[in-house]
Amino acid sequence: MHQLIWRLHRTQVYFAVGALSVLSILLLVTGATMAHDYHVFLANCTATRSCSEGAARLFSGDGSIMDLVNFTLVIPLLFGLFWGAPLLAKEFEEGTHNLAWTQGVTRRRWMESHVIWAIVAAVVWGAAMAALVSWWRVPENAIDSRFAAFDVQGIVPVAYSVFAVALGIAVGSIFRRVLPAIATTLGVFVAIRVAIGVYLRPHYVTPVSTLLPLSGPQSNGPIGSWIISSGIEGPHGHFYGNGFDLSDVPKACRTTFPGGGSVSNSCMAAHGFHQLITYQPDSRFWVFQGIEATGFIVMAIALIGFAFWRVLSRDA
Amino acid sequence: MSNLDRAPAIETTGLGKRYGSVWALQECAITVPQGRVTALVGPNGAGKTTLLRILVGLSAPTTGEARVLGRAPKQSEDFLSSIGYLAQDVPLYKRLSAEDHLQMGAHLNHCWDATAARARLTALKIPTDRPVATLSGGQRAQVGLGLALAKRPQLLLLDEPVAALDPLARREFLSSLAEAVADGHLSVVLSSHLLHDLERVCDHVILLANARTQICQDIDDVLTSHRVLVGPRRNIDNVEPTLDVIKATHTAKQTRLLVHLNGPVLDPVWEASEVGLEDIIMAYMDQDDSLSAGPLSLIGAL
Numbered sequence: 001m002h003q004l005i006w007r008l009h010r011t012q013v014y015f016a017v018g019a020l021s022v023l024s025i026l027l028l029v030t031g032a033t034m035a036h037d038y039h040v041f042l043a044n045c046t047a048t049r050s051c052s053e054g055a056a057r058l059f060s061g062d063g064s065i066m067d068l069v070n071f072t073l074v075i076p077l078l079f080g081l082f083w084g085a086p087l088l089a090k091e092f093e094e095g096t097h098n099l100a101w102t103q104g105v106t107r108r109r110w111m112e113s114h115v116i117w118a119i120v121a122a123v124v125w126g127a128a129m130a131a132l133v134s135w136w137r138v139p140e141n142a143i144d145s146r147f148a149a150f151d152v153q154g155i156v157p158v159a160y161s162v163f164a165v166a167l168g169i170a171v172g173s174i175f176r177r178v179l180p181a182i183a184t185t186l187g188v189f190v191a192i193r194v195a196i197g198v199y200l201r202p203h204y205v206t207p208v209s210t211l212l213p214l215s216g217p218q219s220n221g222p223i224g225s226w227i228i229s230s231g232i233e234g235p236h237g238h239f240y241g242n243g244f245d246l247s248d249v250p251k252a253c254r255t256t257f258p259g260g261g262s263v264s265n266s267c268m269a270a271h272g273f274h275q276l277i278t279y280q281p282d283s284r285f286w287v288f289q290g291i292e293a294t295g296f297i298v299m300a301i302a303l304i305g306f307a308f309w310r311v312l313s314r315d316a
Numbered sequence: 317m318s319n320l321d322r323a324p325a326i327e328t329t330g331l332g333k334r335y336g337s338v339w340a341l342q343e344c345a346i347t348v349p350q351g352r353v354t355a356l357v358g359p360n361g362a363g364k365t366t367l368l369r370i371l372v373g374l375s376a377p378t379t380g381e382a383r384v385l386g387r388a389p390k391q392s393e394d395f396l397s398s399i400g401y402l403a404q405d406v407p408l409y410k411r412l413s414a415e416d417h418l419q420m421g422a423h424l425n426h427c428w429d430a431t432a433a434r435a436r437l438t439a440l441k442i443p444t445d446r447p448v449a450t451l452s453g454g455q456r457a458q459v460g461l462g463l464a465l466a467k468r469p470q471l472l473l474l475d476e477p478v479a480a481l482d483p484l485a486r487r488e489f490l491s492s493l494a495e496a497v498a499d500g501h502l503s504v505v506l507s508s509h510l511l512h513d514l515e516r517v518c519d520h521v522i523l524l525a526n527a528r529t530q531i532c533q534d535i536d537d538v539l540t541s542h543r544v545l546v547g548p549r550r551n552i553d554n555v556e557p558t559l560d561v562i563k564a565t566h567t568a569k570q571t572r573l574l575v576h577l578n579g580p581v582l583d584p585v586w587e588a589s590e591v592g593l594e595d596i597i598m599a600y601m602d603q604d605d606s607l608s609a610g611p612l613s614l615i616g617a618l
Contacts, residue, residue, distance in 0.1 A: 004420045007412055095407030099460075102372050102401040104425035104467065106391040312391070316374040 076160035084168020126161030147226030224282030235272030323386025330380030400469030454485025
């Protein structure tokens with residue numbers, strides 16, 4: 001059985017290994033350079049106590065490689081498209097399920113070995129990518145929030161890969177044709193990832209809110225935080241966001257002159273206006289990784305269960 | 317075990333399969349003893365594929381019951397090992413070679429006779445190291461047959477195995493099959509919409525038409541129980557009740573009947589003669605088209 005699976009999927013494996021190798025070489029080379037630059041920078045800036053100023057400029061010339069790393073976002077999806085979706089759909093489309101499911105092993109056993117191997121491969125694929133990117137991001141993480149690249153490092157890429165392959169298998173069991181299965185897997189995967197990333201993830205744990213004096217310097221929260229929102233809060237707890245009408249400003253704080261007006265920050269502060277920032281602190285990074293990974297693994301299990309049910313209880 | 321050995325190769329009662337609102341197979345009651353080579357014939361859409369898929373456990377019936385070698389078709393290694401199945405259009409993994417398929421079979425089956433399968437393919441000069449997509453239709457069919465036979469099944473079911481083959485490949489395929497049957501204790505069912513192909517190798521026939529069973533008998537019995545009667549022109553209502561008229565054709569003076577005999581032909585006006593299997597089958601197919609208004613003929617009318 002295992003040999004059969006190897007024979008059927010060896011092309012995909014060769015492609016996967018090839019793509020990962022290219023990515024690794026790219027990341028290893030640029031990552032080593034980045035780590036070196038970072039250590040040089042640290043040594044210099046601690047000497048001159050200028051670390052906070054230089055950090056923003058440190059990797060500013062590496063735009064395209066940063067884009068590439070952000071692009072590794074799609075790597076788990078590729079696995080679902082090219083291994084998950086065709087797993088059943090290709091058998092149905094080419095009629096080979098008739099051959100496979102009339103051999104001396106039951107459909108359940110056939111499914112078990114195919115699904116287990118697909119998941120093992122997905123875990124390896126996701127873990128390899130996550131390990132590479134996590135390592136590459138170490139210097140970057142030190143000067144930027146880890147949350148900024150939440151999706152491509154840590155353990156979630158593994159969960160995304162497993163989810164993608166499970167989704168592909170489940171979709172293939174419904175559509176029974178390769179192209180519709182691939183297209184649907186793509187659509188559903190992107191929709192679920194975006195929905196969770198945008199609407200659910202900020203609320204896994206109640207964010208921390210901090211009131212800061214309006215007159216002080218603009219703050220982005222503690223280093224490494226993920227800012228959920230930031231803006232002005234009025235004296236009665238009304239949140240104005242980043243801009244508000246002049247009519248909301250107490251009369252005393254308005255100075256009008258021909259052609260415009262301005263608002264005095266210190267006057268506003270005296271009238272009870274604050275800067276309110278809501279954020280997830282850096283220390284919650286692994287909690288969030290754990291919650292998100294668990295969510296995707298649970299969905300993957302449900303999808304695999306569904307695929308088994310389709311294959312075992314319905315006509316082939 | 318001895319019970320199973322004596323059980324019919326196939327036995328179905330009231331078997332039916334419905335897809336949506338259309339019955340693909342209805343009231344199918346057949347019994348095929350072991351050791352027969354059975355032709356499963358009928359027009360396209362008669363339910364041949366549906367019946368075979370139910371018998372191998374790929375599809376579950378809507379009504380009725382099927383028993384294969386005394387067992388209900390189900391997902392057990394025991395059952396799956398006892399049947400060999402070659403689906404329509406010979407599905408194979410295109411990029412794998414025949415040798416890959418043989419090794420795959422060895423992994424997926426407890427009982428697997430790779431030696432005989434390799435010998436058969438070699439004797440037919442079929443390259444076993446090339447992707448099967450590069451083989452001819454006839455060669456692929458032989459690979460498919462080889463895989464089904466390598467399981468050493470007790471019952472081999474072949475769905476339209478020769479439909480897409482040229483006459484030479486067809487002949488070769490049927491010879492391979494005949495050899496395999498001669499070699500061992502094997503029951504075979506092979507379907508076709510053309511009886512002509514199968515008459516040479518089969519000794520039993522099932523006719524499905526309009527999703528129902530019309531005939532399920534040994535070919536010899538079919539031949540002895542049907543006659544062509546020729547006599548002066550008369551209305552078929554006046555034919556004696558022991559004769560089932562399958563088909564009647566009239567000329568100005570004569571009436572020609574193809575009948576199924578339930579007793580001897582007593583009326584001396586008839587001149588009886590034997591009739592070939594193909595004519596009998598065609599008569600049943602014609603009869604069904606003209607007499608019934610089932611879903612299939614409705615579709616035909618549209």
